[in-house]
Amino acid sequence: MKEYEFTCSACGQQIDVNETMRDAIKSNGCPVCATAVDESEFSE
Ligand SMILES: [Zn+2]
Numbered sequence: 001m002k003e004y005e006f007t008c009s010a011c012g013q014q015i016d017v018n019e020t021m022r023d024a025i026k027s028n029g030c031p032v033c034a035t036a037v038d039e040s041e042f043s044e
Contacts, residue, residue, distance in 0.1 A: 004042045010035035017042075 004022050006015045011033040017025065022042055029036045 002044070004044055006030075006037070006042050008032060008035065008037065009041055 001018045001020075004017050004019070006017050006022065006025060007013070008030040010030060013030065013032040015021075015031070025031060025037055026039070028034075
């Protein structure tokens with residue numbers, strides 16, 4: 001499964017995620033601060 005790095009633009013948290021986690025974060029917001037995120041905050 002593909003891995004991505006999520007960097008929250010609101011709180012600065014960096015998290016390595018897989019596709020399932022990425023989709024969950026896009027739906028639910030940052031797991032740390034709950035701010036809504038978008039595609040640009042994930043890098044491969
Ligand atoms: Zn955050």
